[in-house]
Amino acid sequence: xxKRIVVVGGLAAGPSAASKxxxxxxxxxxxxLEKSPHTSYGICEIPYFISGEVDGSRLVSYxxxxxxxxxxxxxxxHHLVEEISPGKRFVSVRNLKTGKTNQxxxxxxxxxxxxxxxxxxxxxEDARNLFFVRWLDDAYQLKTYLQEEKPKTAVVIGAGYVGxxxxxxxxxxxxxxxxxxxxxxxxSYMEHEVRERIRSIIDGQGVQxxxxxxxxxxVLGRDRKVTHVVTSEGTFDCDLVIECVGVEPQTExxxxxxxxxxxxxxxxxxxxxxxxxxxxxxxxxxxxVRNIINKKMMxxxxxxxxxxxxxxxxxxxxxxxxxxxxxxxxxAIRVFxxxxxxxxxxxxxxxxxxxxxxxxxxxxxxxxGIMPGATKLTVVTIADRKSKRLLGANIYxxxxxxxxxxxxxxxxxxxxxxxxxxxxxLAYSPPFTPLWDPILVAANSLRKKL
Amino acid sequence: xxKRIVVVGGLAAGPSAASKxxxxxxxxxxxxLEKSPHTSYGICEIPYFISGEVDGSRLVSYxxxxxxxxxxxxxxxHHLVEEISPGKRFVSVRNLKTGKTNQxxxxxxxxxxxxxxxxxxxxxEDARNLFFVRWLDDAYQLKTYLQEEKPKTAVVIGAGYVGxxxxxxxxxxxxxxxxxxxxxxxxSYMEHEVRERIRSIIDGQGVQxxxxxxxxxxVLGRDRKVTHVVTSEGTFDCDLVIECVGVEPQTExxxxxxxxxxxxxxxxxxxxxxxxxxxxxxxxxxxxVRNIINKKMMxxxxxxxxxxxxxxxxxxxxxxxxxxxxxxxxxAIRVFxxxxxxxxxxxxxxxxxxxxxxxxxxxxxxxxGIMPGATKLTVVTIADRKSKRLLGANIYxxxxxxxxxxxxxxxxxxxxxxxxxxxxxLAYSPPFTPLWDPILVAANSLRKKL
Numbered sequence: 001x002x003k004r005i006v007v008v009g010g011l012a013a014g015p016s017a018a019s020k021x022x023x024x025x026x027x028x029x030x031x032x033l034e035k036s037p038h039t040s041y042g043i044c045e046i047p048y049f050i051s052g053e054v055d056g057s058r059l060v061s062y063x064x065x066x067x068x069x070x071x072x073x074x075x076x077x078h079h080l081v082e083e084i085s086p087g088k089r090f091v092s093v094r095n096l097k098t099g100k101t102n103q104x105x106x107x108x109x110x111x112x113x114x115x116x117x118x119x120x121x122x123x124x125e126d127a128r129n130l131f132f133v134r135w136l137d138d139a140y141q142l143k144t145y146l147q148e149e150k151p152k153t154a155v156v157i158g159a160g161y162v163g164x165x166x167x168x169x170x171x172x173x174x175x176x177x178x179x180x181x182x183x184x185x186x187x188s189y190m191e192h193e194v195r196e197r198i199r200s201i202i203d204g205q206g207v208q209x210x211x212x213x214x215x216x217x218x219v220l221g222r223d224r225k226v227t228h229v230v231t232s233e234g235t236f237d238c239d240l241v242i243e244c245v246g247v248e249p250q251t252e253x254x255x256x257x258x259x260x261x262x263x264x265x266x267x268x269x270x271x272x273x274x275x276x277x278x279x280x281x282x283x284x285x286x287x288x289v290r291n292i293i294n295k296k297m298m299x300x301x302x303x304x305x306x307x308x309x310x311x312x313x314x315x316x317x318x319x320x321x322x323x324x325x326x327x328x329x330x331x332a333i334r335v336f337x338x339x340x341x342x343x344x345x346x347x348x349x350x351x352x353x354x355x356x357x358x359x360x361x362x363x364x365x366x367x368x369g370i371m372p373g374a375t376k377l378t379v380v381t382i383a384d385r386k387s388k389r390l391l392g393a394n395i396y397x398x399x400x401x402x403x404x405x406x407x408x409x410x411x412x413x414x415x416x417x418x419x420x421x422x423x424x425x426l427a428y429s430p431p432f433t434p435l436w437d438p439i440l441v442a443a444n445s446l447r448k449k450l
Numbered sequence: 451x452x453k454r455i456v457v458v459g460g461l462a463a464g465p466s467a468a469s470k471x472x473x474x475x476x477x478x479x480x481x482x483l484e485k486s487p488h489t490s491y492g493i494c495e496i497p498y499f500i501s502g503e504v505d506g507s508r509l510v511s512y513x514x515x516x517x518x519x520x521x522x523x524x525x526x527x528h529h530l531v532e533e534i535s536p537g538k539r540f541v542s543v544r545n546l547k548t549g550k551t552n553q554x555x556x557x558x559x560x561x562x563x564x565x566x567x568x569x570x571x572x573x574x575e576d577a578r579n580l581f582f583v584r585w586l587d588d589a590y591q592l593k594t595y596l597q598e599e600k601p602k603t604a605v606v607i608g609a610g611y612v613g614x615x616x617x618x619x620x621x622x623x624x625x626x627x628x629x630x631x632x633x634x635x636x637x638s639y640m641e642h643e644v645r646e647r648i649r650s651i652i653d654g655q656g657v658q659x660x661x662x663x664x665x666x667x668x669v670l671g672r673d674r675k676v677t678h679v680v681t682s683e684g685t686f687d688c689d690l691v692i693e694c695v696g697v698e699p700q701t702e703x704x705x706x707x708x709x710x711x712x713x714x715x716x717x718x719x720x721x722x723x724x725x726x727x728x729x730x731x732x733x734x735x736x737x738x739v740r741n742i743i744n745k746k747m748m749x750x751x752x753x754x755x756x757x758x759x760x761x762x763x764x765x766x767x768x769x770x771x772x773x774x775x776x777x778x779x780x781x782a783i784r785v786f787x788x789x790x791x792x793x794x795x796x797x798x799x800x801x802x803x804x805x806x807x808x809x810x811x812x813x814x815x816x817x818x819g820i821m822p823g824a825t826k827l828t829v830v831t832i833a834d835r836k837s838k839r840l841l842g843a844n845i846y847x848x849x850x851x852x853x854x855x856x857x858x859x860x861x862x863x864x865x866x867x868x869x870x871x872x873x874x875x876l877a878y879s880p881p882f883t884p885l886w887d888p889i890l891v892a893a894n895s896l897r898k899k900l
Contacts, residue, residue: 045818045880054880058820292875303885304878325873332879341877368495370508402882403853406889409876410860423775425742426859427791428754429782430495430504432852435753439856 003028005317006091006104007073008081008253009112010034011041012303013284015062016310017110017317019071024318030073031104032064033093035080038136039064044303046139047165051172056143059136084109084257086277108279108317111254111267112310115247115285115301120157124218129225130241133162142242146173151239154178155229157215159186161333163244164198167207168336170242177207178236180229184211189329189346191380193361194394201338210236247301249286262288264299271323273313281317283309290326292413293345293391294353300329330409332402341405344392344412347382356385360446364438366400368430377401379442381408381418388417388450395438404439418447453478455767456541456554457523458531458703459562460484461491462753463734465512466760467560467767469521474768480523481554482514483543485530488586489514494753496589497615501622506593509586534559534707536727558729558767561704561717562760565697565735565751570607574668579675580691583612592692596623601689604628605679607665609636611783613694614648617657618786620692627657628686630679634661639779639796641830643811644844651788660686697751699736712738714749721773723763733763740776742863743795743841744803750779780859782852791855794842794862797832806835810896814888816850818880827851829892831858831868838867838900845888854889868897 005028007018018032032039040062048054067075078096085091090103117132119125129151131142145151154170156163159181170177179186179202185195186202186209199209214232218241221227228235249266251259259275259282260268266288273281284306288297305327315322332341350357361380368374377397383390393408395401411421421443428435436444455478457468468482482489490512498504517525528546535541540553567582569575579601581592595601604620606613609631620627629636629652635645636652636659649659664682668691671677678685699716701709709725709732710718716738723731734756738747755777765772782791800807811830818824827847833840843858845851861871871893878885886894 042818042820042880042885044878044885045820048821048880053822054820302878304875307885308873308875327875330875330877332877332882334879334881339882341879343877368492370492370495370504371498372503400853402877402879403850403857406876406883406887407853407857407860410857410866410874413875414864414866414870416860416864420864423758424860425754425758425777425780425863426856427780427782427793427852428494428752429784429791429852430492430498431784432782432789433856435492435494435757437856 003107003318004105005030005108005110006106007032007110007112008091009114009284010039010075010077011043011114012306013114013310014112015040015067015073016307017112017283017314018067018073018075020311020314021318022072024315024320028318032067032073032075033079033081033104034075034077035096036135036137037077039067039075039077041136043134046133047162047169049139050143050146050166051169056140081253084253084280086257086280089279106279108281110313110317111280111282111286112284113250113253113286115249117243118246118248120215120243120245122215122217124220124226127218127220127224127226127241129239130218130243132243133166134247145240151175153238154240154242155180155236155238156242156244158244158246159209160244160246161187161331164202164333164335166242166244167202168334171205171207175240178238179207179209180213180215180231180236181209181211182214189349190342191347191359191394194340194380194396197378197396198335198338198340201335205336247285249299251286254282254286262297264288264297266299268297271325272316273309273324274316281313283313291345292326292328294349296353298329300327302331304330328409328413330406332405337398338396339399339401340394340396341402342394343405343409344382344390346392350382350384350391355391358383358385358446358449360442360449362438362442362445364436364441365434366397366438367432368434371430375399377404377438379438381442381446383418383446383450385450388419389415390418390421407439418443418450422447453557453768454555455480455558455560456556457482457560457562458541459564459734460489460525460527461493461564462756463564463760464560464562465490465517465521465523466757467562467733467764468517468523468525470761470764471768472522474765474770478768482517482523482525483529483531483554484525484527485546486585486587487527489517489525489527491586493584496583497612497619499589500593500596500616501619506590509589531703534703534730536707536730539729556729558731560763560767561730561732561736562734563700563703563736565699567693568696568698570665570693570695572665572667574670574676577668577670577674577676577691579689580668580693582693583616584697595690601625603688604690604692605630605686605688606692606694608694608696609659610694610696611637611781614652614783614785616692616694617652618784621655621657625690628688629657629659630663630665630681630686631659631661632664639799640792641797641809641844644790644830644846647846648785648788648790651785655786697735699749701736704732704736712747714738714747716749718747721775722766723759723774724766731763731767733759741795742776742778744799746803748779750777752781754780778859778863780856782855787848788846789849789851790844790846791852792844793855793859794832794840796842800832800834800841805841808833808835808896808899810892810899812888812892812895814886814891815884816847816888817882818884821880825849827854827888829888831892831896833868833896833900835900838869839865840868840871857889868893868900872897
């Protein structure tokens with residue numbers, strides 16, 4: 001049976017789902033509808049485009065034409081889906097170039113409508129020198145603004161990972177950056193000592209970090225440019241504002257037809273990425289996701305999860321039988337010279353989830369200490385005393401932190417005990433790893449506390 | 451009950467066992483006897499000392515005095531154990547400085563007698579410019595020879611990992627190196643395509659590699675220096691010879707009292723590192739080790755296993771209850787600019803062990819491809835079709851190979867299926883890892899063949 005599969009959304013989960021559907025069922029007709037001019041590009045690379053490390057022309061992985069030719073997906077940019085008719089199984093689509101509307105029938109519909117930037121909803125937020133970092137056009141506009149107007153100072157609102165990446169990018173561009181953050185330290189979910197270390201790293205780069213700040217509005221000059229950011233802790237002058245206060249799922253299409261959403265506002269899909277409405281699946285940043293460790297739903301808009309849930313939705317829409325098992329939260333970030341990774345749940349989340357939490361922290365050589373360039377890593381581990389399972393870990397250091405974090409990510413999602421980790425047979429080679437890898441040092445230290 | 455624990459051997463497993471015993475039972479009296487002047491040093495760092503990357507004065511981790519002061523181990527260098535009397539529980543020890551012999555009584559004896567370099571047993575092997583790479587004094591003598599006699603050409607016999615590391619070290623020192631190897635390609639246990647890649651890397655550095663060569667003898671000049679190496683494939687001129695043809699367990703003390711050894715000549719200890727003779731344990735390179743994957747015994751003289759089995763022996767000798775679960779073989783090596791790692795069993799071993807073997811190979815970006823300095827990794831995977839378990843992997847590339855190999859090492863020893871690996875939630879961050887980590891790309895590709 002040949003099938004018609006319609007995918008709404010062309011950024012990450014959408015192309016992943018559409019490509020997988022076309023691969024799974026070669027006779028299926030797969031249509032992808034995207035409202036913007038762009039499909040399949042790397043949001044996560046935007047800070048590196050701004051910093052000048054990445055060429056802007058290479059941010060797009062697959063244009064609509066490439067999706068057609070190389071993935072057998074009928075991808076259409078400038079196509080806005082305005083409504084779903086689940087009974088008659090069609091979507092109403094407006095061609096934003098011609099203004100015309102038509103109906104696209106589907107056997108299976110995949111919603112990959114993504115997330116949008118949260119806004120502060122304060123005065124002056126539409127200023128000409130205030131940017132969000134979400135869509136490719138945001139990035140191009142910001143890059144042009146930097147090149148043409150040569151701002152000297154910037155305020156970054158929000159010190160989540162995107163805020164920190166943008167802080168680094170703008171600092172690399174020579175701007176004096178001030179970071180305003182709602183909490184006392186950057187990032188959430190990481191352990192206190194790691195957040196303190198990140199703060200000290202950005203301080204050391206001349207960034208002005210202000211914690212416990214509520215942004216109340218923007219004072220605009222005559223040319224619609226912010227001149228001052230008004231906050232609970234005073235006003236801050238600047239030539240440029242970047243707002244990075246998080247994202248929220250775009251679910252209007254879904255909720256209009258009764259698709260269930262969760263407490264974070266994201267679509268609740270099952271392990272097959274199917275929604276509660278027949279023949280409609282969902283994937284990516286418009287969905288909530290189950291945490292493998294504490295079984296709770298979370299909202300985790302990450303490209304890794306988008307592509308995985310996209311695959312699962314695409315395969316199932318095309319008649320396959322794939323399952324998405326959930327996520328642990330695995331986030332890595334470069335903070336100037338520091339590699340930082342967080343995997344699994346935080347000690348606070350672990351306590352809230354009822355685990356008998358043990359936290360430990362060690363510092364150990366990343367490679368053999370007497371080798372040239374050897375540096376130290378800090379490994380913070382979070383475990384459950386009762387099951388002796390590893391629940392989470394943070395690692396930071398100049399090198400070798402992220403990939404080791406991924407190794408601990410495996411232990412966390414596979415439910416491996418700290419006793420097992422301590423016994424792991426890992427390679428040792430002076431230029432790369434010490435006799436006792438920091439992971440083993442961490443497991444051994446943690447084990448003594450369990 | 452206070453205990454007297456005697457450890458024979460002071461290189462890797464011995465100090466590990468002795469320190470652990472002293473930590474486990476603070477009232478125990480722990481004596482370590484080492485025949486050479488040196489204790490607790492890094493054999494694995496010797497090539498990096500020769501290359502000039504590591505300061506020779508830093509090769510020793512713990513001198514006998516440091517073991518005394520910091521580890522509460524009564525460590526005695528220049529003490530050769532000549533005989534064990536298991537009935538009366540003492541060892542006969544000769545003080546090599548005074549020539550006197552005395553008896554050291556024990557409640558528990560730990561044999562950590564290590565391994566010695568294999569020899570070719572051909573004419574001229576005791577030449578003044580022929581070196582083995584095993585003991586610290588070998589290294590110091592070689593370094594002195596290089597500095598004083600300034601050899602221009604070297605022949606390295608054996609292209610195992612030590613041979614390759616020495617080849618790189620001598621090349622870095624400016625010598626023209628010829629490698630003579632018994633097989634057609636360097637290294638064993640790695641997959642054919644990886645061995646070919648390593649060969650092409652060393653070729654590219656100007657090293658002359660000759661495979662399928664049997665060394666038959668050395669022609670010496672008047673000053674007891676090798677001038678030519680005589681082989682099955684002709685003679686090779688040189689100013690210096692390094693022999694790296696493997697090591698063998700030193701078990702004379704053990705076999706003299708009836709301690710069982712295996713088919714590789716190594717001591718057979720149980721999971722508690724206890725031998726078949728009451729109150730005698732063994733650890734390190736004098737022992738064979740069980741392979742976790744195929745359950746076969748293997749001889750695997752690696753520092754990682756020495757330190758782990760040392761810990762287990764030390765803890766148990768002191769009244770603890772530790773278990774060594776075995777090893778998978780995890781070996782990493784730098785070959786000039788290339789990181790190479792091999793974990794688990796080879797496809798050949800897997801076939802010999804009765805697995806229904808599937809081998810796959812992929813190439814993928816180590817970090818996001820458009821980031822500056824992005825390079826590709828090759829991941830070769832070996833799996834069992836029936837259980838879908840990963841059995842082994844080889845990874846090589848300019849960066850990020852070794853630590854990813856360690857992540858796959860975890861999958862191999864924990865018996866994780868390829869289906870599970872493909873679902874792993876791993877971090878993605880452009881400077882460090884791509885959206886689909888090479889591990890996931892490899893698992894996805896391998897999965898299609900299962």
